[in-house]
Amino acid sequence: MNLLFLAAMSAFAERNKTLILFRPVEDENSIIECLHKTTVAYLDIIMSRLDKLTSFLVMDIVRQARALPDAIHFEIGEPDIAPSPHVLEAIAEATRKAQVQYTESLGLLALREKIAAFYQERYGVSVSPQRIALTVGTSGAFLITYAALLNAGERLLLTDPSYPCYKNFAYVLDAQPVFVPIDASTRYQLTVEQAQWAVREHPGIKALQISSPANPIGNLYDADNLRDLMAFCEQQEMYFISDEIYHGLVYDRPAHTALEYSDRAIVINSFSKYFCLPGLRLGWVILPEDLMRKAEMLLQNLYIAAPTLSQYGALAAFDEAHLQQVTATYRARRDYLYEALSQLFTIDAKPEGAFYIWADISRYAEDSQAFAQRLLQETHVATTPGIDFGQHQAHRYLRFAYTRELPHLQQGVARLQAYLKPSRRFALRGLSR
Ligand SMILES: Cc1ncc(COP(=O)(O)O)c(C=O)c1O
Numbered sequence: 001m002n003l004l005f006l007a008a009m010s011a012f013a014e015r016n017k018t019l020i021l022f023r024p025v026e027d028e029n030s031i032i033e034c035l036h037k038t039t040v041a042y043l044d045i046i047m048s049r050l051d052k053l054t055s056f057l058v059m060d061i062v063r064q065a066r067a068l069p070d071a072i073h074f075e076i077g078e079p080d081i082a083p084s085p086h087v088l089e090a091i092a093e094a095t096r097k098a099q100v101q102y103t104e105s106l107g108l109l110a111l112r113e114k115i116a117a118f119y120q121e122r123y124g125v126s127v128s129p130q131r132i133a134l135t136v137g138t139s140g141a142f143l144i145t146y147a148a149l150l151n152a153g154e155r156l157l158l159t160d161p162s163y164p165c166y167k168n169f170a171y172v173l174d175a176q177p178v179f180v181p182i183d184a185s186t187r188y189q190l191t192v193e194q195a196q197w198a199v200r201e202h203p204g205i206k207a208l209q210i211s212s213p214a215n216p217i218g219n220l221y222d223a224d225n226l227r228d229l230m231a232f233c234e235q236q237e238m239y240f241i242s243d244e245i246y247h248g249l250v251y252d253r254p255a256h257t258a259l260e261y262s263d264r265a266i267v268i269n270s271f272s273k274y275f276c277l278p279g280l281r282l283g284w285v286i287l288p289e290d291l292m293r294k295a296e297m298l299l300q301n302l303y304i305a306a307p308t309l310s311q312y313g314a315l316a317a318f319d320e321a322h323l324q325q326v327t328a329t330y331r332a333r334r335d336y337l338y339e340a341l342s343q344l345f346t347i348d349a350k351p352e353g354a355f356y357i358w359a360d361i362s363r364y365a366e367d368s369q370a371f372a373q374r375l376l377q378e379t380h381v382a383t384t385p386g387i388d389f390g391q392h393q394a395h396r397y398l399r400f401a402y403t404r405e406l407p408h409l410q411q412g413v414a415r416l417q418a419y420l421k422p423s424r425r426f427a428l429r430g431l432s433r
Contacts, residue, residue: 052171054164058384061372065382072412074400075382077215077356081326083276084319094312101308105299107134107284108311115284118318125259133285133295134306137278138245141268141285142169143302148287148294149207149239150175157198157208159190161389161397163215163243178202181392184348188219188358192232199236207266208233211243213250216389216399217358218334218351220255227261234264241266245283246354248274248323251331255353264288271310273354275317276326280310330355333402333409340413341400344420355402358386362396364420372398379415 058075065071106112112129119125135141142165150156152174158166160179167177178201180194190210199205208229212221221229226242233240242258244267258265270283283306287295299305337357341347345359365371369385376382386397402409 049171049174053168056164057369057388061376061382061384064376065380068376068380070380071376072379072381072408072415073404074402074409074412075384076403077384077401078278078403079273079276079326079355080403080405081276081329084317084322086316086319086322087275087277087313090316091309091313094309099308099312103134103305103308103311105296105305106132107306108315111311111315112284114315114318119257119259119286123257123260125257127259127263127286128289131286131289131292133287133292133299134311135270135283135285135299136303136306137272137281138243138268138270138283139165139169140281140303140306141270141283142166143172144295144298145241145266145268145285145287146170146173146175146207147298147302148291155202155205157195157202157205157238159188159210159214159390160392161216161386161394162209163211164388164390166209166243178205179390179392181390183393188214188217188349189221189225190229191225192228195229195232199238205236205238207239207241209241209243211245212255213246213351213353215246215354216356216384216386216397217349218246218354218356219349220250220253220352223256226256226258230258230261230265234262239266240264241268244269245273248327249330249355250353251327251334252352259286266291271314271317274323274326275314277310277314277317280307280313282306282310282314330402333406336406337400337402337409337413340409341416344413344416345398357400357402359398359400360396361398367395368398369395375416375419379419381412381415381419 061075065073065075109129111134112132115132116127116129119127133144135144146156146169150170150173153176155176155178156170158177158179159182170177178198180190180198182188182190195208210221210229212226213219230240240258240262242265244257247255247257247269257267259267266288267286268283271280272278272283285295334351338347338350341357341359345361346363347357347359349358351357361368361371369387372383372385384399386394386399389399
């Protein structure tokens with residue numbers, strides 16, 4: 001009997017105080033596919049929002065790795081570089097002046113103007129500060145955006161793999177994520193053909209979300225593909241949401257903001273990665289004009305305004321010399337680690353941005369989660385299992401983050417080389433799913 005189905009039926013019975021009798025059938029296999037489809041439908045009906053949330057496996061790995069004094073950290077997706085000293089001075093100054101009142105809900109106008117100027121300088125795009133809302137990280141921006149766009153039951157197109165919180169925000173709002181599997185055949189980019197398929201199979205998709213460069217792959221969308229996807233969304237009257245949190249951390253060719261192609265695009269970004277300020281909890285969303293009032297109402301109700309001291313600090317974050325240094329540092333690490341890990345694993349998409357490498361470990365093991373545990377226990381090298389980011393081929397991949405200095409990465413690679421020497425491969429392959 002399909003275990004998931006059994007679990008779903010039991011939960012249904014318990015919730016409805018009903019007794020369900022199971023009668024054995026002769027040809028169990030013949031009904032498996034039917035059961036599977038029914039299961040998915042049942043799970044959707046009976047699971048509560050919170051039942052659907054997934055937790056971050058990587059957080060367990062982070063906890064275990066922290067208990068190991070000599071651990072090598074490839075698991076952490078947070079910048080390790082100090083922010084611009086001007087930001088820290090600006091926060092100190094705001095603290096001295098006790099600037100701790102709420103700001104207006106959309107955020108300090110001066111900061112929204114700086115962000116608008118950044119889009120003009122960087123991308124040649126003119127954005128009115130009135131279309132920019134400051135949020136509690138991009139996380140706050142997803143909440144505001146999805147709440148503004150999606151009613152309960154409405155659909156959001158996401159890629160598999162993708163950053164796991166997208167789907168969890170959708171679940172919290174009782175919206176329905178629709179996953180499109182992506183892989184090396186399209187260099188991990190969603191294509192118009194795939195989006196067309198999703199729209200045919202799941203009518204009524206209200207919005208499509210991508211990230212570029214993406215977590216966990218580090219791949220960058222081609223300008224043409226971005227333009228075509230947005231044209232498709234406009235034609236389908238779907239919203240296009242672009243998570244651009246890793247913009248600035250791009251190493252081979254420029255990144256294009258979705259705003260270059262349409263001012264209907266919804267662009268989300270934050271100070272957490274490129275600006276090296278994850279703890280400020282400050283991000284922004286740029287919305288089409290007609291959604292601003294809704295977003296403002298949501299902001300007022302959900303968290304009044306983004307943190308004030310953070311906003312004053314961020315006024316000093318557009319420090320070009322510092323930002324160039326950040327990009328150069330991560331580029332050098334990407335170059336080293338991509339080369340080194342390519343000798344050990346199959347890397348089917350060279351990362352062009354962010355600070356991640358998506359490595360296929362299937363020559364050693366069938367289950368990357370068990371493999372990650374074994375690496376951690378036997379070599380004290382911490383990585384993130386692919387399963388954190390989706391279902392599609394995820395059991396074959398590990399995500400490596402290069403958010404530590406080069407000597408640390410080099411030490412990690414040396415441990416992996418010693419551990420994965422050819423004589424051991426046979427034993428490791430025993431790690432099955
Ligand atoms: C793709 C992506 N989007 C959003 C976030 C969340 O960032 P923030 O700190 O701005 O909430 C992360 C964090 O790792 C991420 O990888």
